[in-house]
Amino acid sequence: MKKRIMLFVLLIVILIPNLVLAQEIDDVGKVNKVVIYKNHMSESEKQAERDRQVKEHLEKLNFGKDYKIVFGDDSIRPFNDPSDYKHEYGTSKIAVAGGFAGGQGSAGYRFPTGGGFWYTDSGGPTASISVSFPKPFESVSFSVNLGEKGTTGQYVKVDPDSNNYYKLYVEKEYEVTPYVIYKWTWIDDFTGYQWVKWSAGYTKIHLGTTAYPKIVRSV
CATH class of the missing domain: 1.20.5 (Single alpha-helices involved in coiled-coils or other helix-helix interfaces)
Known part of the structure; x- marks a missing residue:
């Protein structure tokens, strides 16, 4: 023992x-690590952005695009009246996508006397974000671009190091909020009208982007 x-x-x-x-x-x-972007929206501004994205979703579903004549006068109103719909938000979650910026050699780069990377936050490879939510909300999956290593943009410093090879690594943070859209629907003579789940989706708000040199191999 x-x-x-x-x-x-x-x-x-x-x-x-x-x-x-x-x-x-x-x-x-x-x-x-360098902060490439940081979101400074207030909570009320974030809520306004969530509402805007839900409205955009409804418009894509052809909400309010068809009209009908209201009997008794010459006016018209949406066939799908706004009062026939409501939406409910779920609890937001923070999700991070990470990966190497585009435009880099697979072996990485060594900086014996120091140096760094120039980063442009557009294009480049993509990374996926997947978030699960409880019912009645639905799971979320979307992709974000990781940007490119280039010759202009924002500079990410690498300290002198003869022992390691680096590549530029990027992380993007999002606040993801699920929602469900309900429609006021006629069920039958016994039940009458009820709110019935009609569609679902999510809103995403970009909270920030950071980039830093990451060791990929040693000498």
């Missing part, structure tokens, strides 16, 4: 420094 305990302690002594070193290597580039 004592031998087993001693062996276990020895393994911990050997492995812990390696685990700490791996964490330190992964965090080296994060010292130079």
